[in-house]
Structures are given as structure tokens and as C-alpha cells.
Amino acid sequence: MSTQISPLAQLAQLLQTDPLPELEQPGCNFDPENLVIFVSDELAGLPVDELYPKTARHLDLCTRCMQDYCELSRLSANSLYPLE
């Protein structure tokens, strides 16, 4: 498991990282199965920012993956929590 750093320290790291150029994002090498695990565990209430810091960080930077994540989360929440 990765060393946990505070959200503010993570922000400092991100501020010192160049934003992913828009043209590179469609081809980013992020494994979609990582997103499945991230979304599933997040729905189950697990601390995904601690468990999968690389995935969390990637979502902060990659617009396309963030869109995929939002849509998958929305679909999953609708499908798996039908009882209001």
C-alpha cells in the first residue's frame, strides 16, 4: 500500500505536474479494469483514495477518464441502489 499523504500535499504535487495535454488524453494508458475496481469499491464505501492513490490522481488529471468515471459511477449507483 502507498504512503498516505494529505490532500493538501497531493495538491502541491499536482500543481507541480504539467496538465496532461488534451491531445494525449484519448490515448492514455490507464487500465479500464482499474476504474471498475475503483468505482465498485467506492460504491461499497471503501477508502479508495487511500487504496488506489494512482487511480485517484489520474482522475484528477485526465478529463476523459474522469468522464468515464462519472458516467460509470452514475450508472452503477442507479443500477445497484434501486431502493430509495
Next chain:
Amino acid sequence: MDCLQIQRREEIQKRIAGGNAIKMTDQTIDYNECLFAITQYLVAQGWTLISAEELASQIYPDLQARGLSGQALKNAIQTLIWQRYAQVLHESCHDPNRPQFEQAWNELRKWIEEQIKFLSPPPHEPDVLLQETLLELHRRLLKSSLEKPVTFFVYCLQTLRTTSISLFRRQSAIKRGEKNTIYLEEMEGDHSSEEDESWEDRLPAPESETQSVENELANKDIRTRLSALFRAHLPTPLQVQVAEAHFLDGLSPVEIAQLMGKQPHEIRNIKARIVKTLQKLPEKARAELLELISLYEKIGD
């Protein structure tokens, strides 16, 4: 906890009292109520591979131990059910020698058919989408089992989405060949939530830590300056609130979502926008922000 923290916590508790706070009780959950909730859920999903009684016998001890009630209990029950059922369905779909193999695939087919209705935008040919999704899942599961079977439902939904996008691109390519141009951007709207400006500040107080009085005052000063920077550069009050809750108070997107009555992905999306905005700050403002962060972190050590 010092006076300031006690006062802040009391203020927050007053605000929460009028809202939908989750109440934790010591009451034992009634088994029959648990069974009823499980039955409701299975019927809603159309799942029959495992009985409600069997699920209840697996889930009930866990629920008892948590001592939840209200919406938190409802969410916990649903989570435990779908996680358990995902494993059952995955096992049945993965192994053709299982007696429930055909039943499992029929059930999965019906379930995915229902989920197609939630896709945005709606697919042009839902029947084709369903077939192709099932084919892809079949191929995948015959090759190997999932690394984490508990994620099976989310995996199915991901497959549904990617198949839908592939189909759309295929249809677009065909139509372009007929000189009707349809762009992929039509598929990709911004489905993120609208910024809600009516959120009430219900942040819990930061966890107590041992600090000297000087450190605490310095910390408070830097926090005020960081907060002012967020207010100066982030475009909406909601982004400011999320930035303060996450970066200054250390709350996770899930915790912020619970406080704000939103979904975690909505908060994470807002957080990503905050990061992008702050990354594009002028050099001077970015340097100031980095310096404040460095000081804040140092005092916190």
C-alpha cells in the same frame, strides 16, 4: 478538544440537526425487517440464484454488528447484497459446468437489458447493444475469471458503456460513408452535475491534534489565507466549499458527498476541475499557493 473546536462542532451539529443526519443506534436490527429488505431488493433486481433467506443468514450478522439505522442501514443492506450476489453470478456465469449456468446468463441478460434504459444518450439499437455486450462478457468470462468477482456488476456496466460507444462509432462511420456526418462529440456531453449554490456548510470539525498555541494560531492564519486564495481563484462557491472541505479539512470525496447529499463522483469531478483551475493560475499566484501549502504542512507535522 479546545474551546474553538467545541464551539465549531456545536455550530455544525445545530445545522445538521435540521437535516438528514444518519442516526447511529445501539438497537439490534430485526431479522425479519432485514429479510424483508433483502426480498424487496432481489425482486427489484429480478435476481433468483440465491434465496433471500440464504442471503439474510450471510448478511444479518454483519449488519447487527454495525448498529445502523435509516438510510445508512438501507445502503448497507443493498451494498452487502450486490457484493455477495456479484460473486454468485460471476461464479455461475464463468463455469459452463455449473447447473445454474444458463439461468445465470438469462438473469444477466434481463438485468443488462434494464440498465440500457439508464444509458445517456440512449442507444439507437438497444437489441444489438444487448447482444454485443453479452457476447463480449461471454468471451471475457470464458477466457478467465475476474480478478475481483465482487466488481462483476460494475464490470458488466463498463462493458455495456464501451460497447455502446463502439457501436455509435461504427454507426457514425457508416453514416459518414453516406455523407451524413455525425460527430463523436454528440455522444460525449458533460454529464457532470450542475453546480449547486444552496449547499449548507456542514463540515465536521477537524480531528483534534496536539499543537502548541502558537502553532495553532499560525495554522489558523495560513488556513484563512488558503481559504482566501480559493475564494479569489475558484469560479463558484461550490468549488470553494469542496476545496476547503477536501484540502483544508481532509475530508474524502465520499465524506463530502454524504454531507452535501451528492454522489462521490460528482464531488470528485468538482475536485478535478478545482485542480485544473489551480494548475492554470498565474505563476505568482501558484507560487503563493505552493508556499502556503508548504507552511501549512510544516506546522501540521
